[in-house]
Amino acid sequence: MTGDEKQPRARGMSAWTTRRWLRMGAAVSLVVLTLLGATGAWVLSRTESISEELVDVRTPALTTAIRLESAILNQETGIRGYGLTGTPEFLGPYRQGLAEERANHARLSRLLRGHPAGLADLKAVRTALSGWQERVARPVAAEPPGSPSRLATERAAEGKEAFDEVRAALRGQQERLRADSARTNDDLMATLVVRNWVFSAIAVLVVVLTALIFEGLRRGINEPLEQLGADARTIAGGDFDHPITPTGPADLRRLSGEIDSMRRRLVRELAFVEEARVRLDAQAADLQRSNAELEQFAYVASHDLQEPLRKVSSFTQLLQRRYGGQLDARADQYIDFAVDGANRMQKLINDLLDFSRVGRLHNAHQSVDLETVLEGTLSALSVGIEEAGATITHDPLPTLVADPTQMGMLWQNLIGNAVKFHRPDEPPKIHVTAAREGELWRFTVTDNGIGIAPEYADKIFVIFQRLHTKDVYSGSGIGLAMCKKIVEFHGGTIGVDTDYRDGARITFTLAPEPAESTGPSALPESDRSQSDRSESERSESDRSDPEPAR
Incomplete structure (x- = not known):
């Protein structure tokens, strides 16, 4: 042959x-x-x-x-x-x-x-x-x-x-x-x-x-499998350019070819990912700079808005006190509009500043007894609670590692809303529960008020979103948005129980301990420290409202 x-x-x-x-x-x-x-x-x-x-x-x-x-x-x-x-x-x-x-x-x-x-x-x-x-x-x-x-x-x-x-x-x-x-x-x-x-x-x-x-x-x-395993280990060690040698029967050679094809595709994907990572790093750096500039701009803008607004508010109040009743009724009405608008603008700016401070100024995690925080909140809201005739009960609350100031803001907004949005013919009844769910704590705040329609369950957590006019219920529309930001900052979620029909039920979760990295701030450490000091100074100055010279 x-x-x-x-x-x-x-x-x-x-x-x-x-x-x-x-x-x-x-x-x-x-x-x-x-x-x-x-x-x-x-x-x-x-x-x-x-x-x-x-x-x-x-x-x-x-x-x-x-x-x-x-x-x-x-x-x-x-x-x-x-x-x-x-x-x-x-x-x-x-x-x-x-x-x-x-x-x-x-x-x-x-x-x-x-x-x-x-x-x-x-x-x-x-x-x-x-x-x-x-x-x-x-x-x-x-x-x-x-x-x-x-x-x-x-x-x-x-x-x-x-x-x-x-x-x-x-x-x-x-x-x-x-x-x-x-x-x-x-x-x-x-x-x-x-x-x-x-x-x-x-x-x-x-x-x-x-x-x-x-x-x-x-x-x-x-031998073919050992050769294939050796080639795979070499590739797994980082040498992605190492080719896989096909040996043995046809199916093992075909398997080697498929793995080598996968290796080549992986090399292409890694090259693409590396290129994308470089672009993403560049975009992240640009975004970090942009966020830092936006935050600094927001701080400066808020501070610059506060000064002329205080003057407008002070002078309109002075005008109302000195010349109230000396002009006609329409002039008194205009002055009332100006005073109310200035006050609401000042409150809105302060609420915006509080909203921006979540995760920046208030970021001191420590062991917090939510029982104590809730009692302090109820004491702060005692006047409104007494006027509304509200009854507030709660289950035993746990101790978490969290920011105490933010926890106080969270309870104040949730309890305050439950008291505010009550039915005219029925005093508010509010109950707070807490239960462990796996690695998280689930809390609910249930009231017998006017409730929240299911179609607005997500809308109410968006900043400045209101379901009623300011003439019916006062407020800036930031409270629940701030609650959402605080809860998410502490590793949880918040939402409305749409199955509850006898009022409103807000449910949220909190982690027993904070994650390794908390806080959404994109500022560099030096800029953030400087901004925090500026915020603290501006927060102190915002508390005073001196009357201008006559």
Whole structure:
């Protein structure tokens, strides 16, 4: 066969998968083992058959033939002694020999069944013995005892000749039986030799097949998988440019190719991610600078708005006190509008400042007993609670690691809203609950007030969003937005229980301890410290409202 003729076959076998190789190896092994097993079974069956022939037939037949000869000799001895002496005691061995001869003859007939030659020899012995018994043994045994038998003397020569024929038949029978026994024994020895060779060959072939199977598995599966694992570990170690070498059967080569394709795609994705990360870092730096500038602008703008607003508020109040009632009714109304607008603007700016301070100025986490915080809140709201006739109850509240100022703002806004938005014909009833849910604490504030429609459940947490006009309910629309910011700053969530219909139920969660990084501020540390100091100073200045010089 030429090299060109071998090449297509090599390509065909190289396309075999692991399953096909395993199936082929298993099929060949099963065929070889089946043939060897069949041969071994035949050898064992042959050995058993010959052994049974030798043990159950040949050896017992030879033994029985010898016993038959002994019984016949006993008959001849007894007849000869009785013929010479006429003594009846000699007939005992004769009669015993007859009984043994009949028994051994019957046994030989059974043993030699299926062996024509052996039966022919037995028949020859029987024929010769019958002639001797007919001519000599029975006539002599019939003679009267007491004196030598005349018939024995007369037929001595004939009896000797007849018994010689019996001896010859017995000798021929035993020689054949010995020859058959020896031949059977030789067959058994030869079969045992063949059996030993067959089982030795089976053992050698099993060892060879085992070695071939293990070698095939090592070369076809273990080595390719080890190579694939080594390449994968190299790639996992960071060398993403390391190629994966396909080896082994077709399916393992295909798997290696797919993993290498995944590696190449991963390299492309990593390059894209690295490029995106660089762009994101640049955008994050720009966003951080922008946030810092916006926060500084908000602080400065709030402070700059406070000063002229205080002047407007102070002068309008002074104008109201000094000239109230001296002008017409419309002028007094305009002055009232100006004073109210200035006050509301000042309150709105202060609320905005409080909203912006969450997570910046108030960020001193410590162990906070919410029972104490709630009691302080109820004390601060005692006037409004007393005026509304509100009843406030609560479950035992836990101790958390949080910012105490923010916790106070949270309870003040939630309890204040529950008291404010009550029904005109029914005093407020407010209940606070606390329960552990996994790693968080869940709190609810339930009231019997006017409630919140489900379609506004998300809107109320947006800053400046109001569901009622300021003429109906006062406020700036920042309270619940501030609650949302405080809760999220402490690792929780807040929402409205839309299934509750008998009022409003606000539910929120808080973490027992703060996360590693809290606070949304994007200011650098130095800018944030400077802004915090400025905020503190402005917060102090906001508390005073000096009257301008007249």
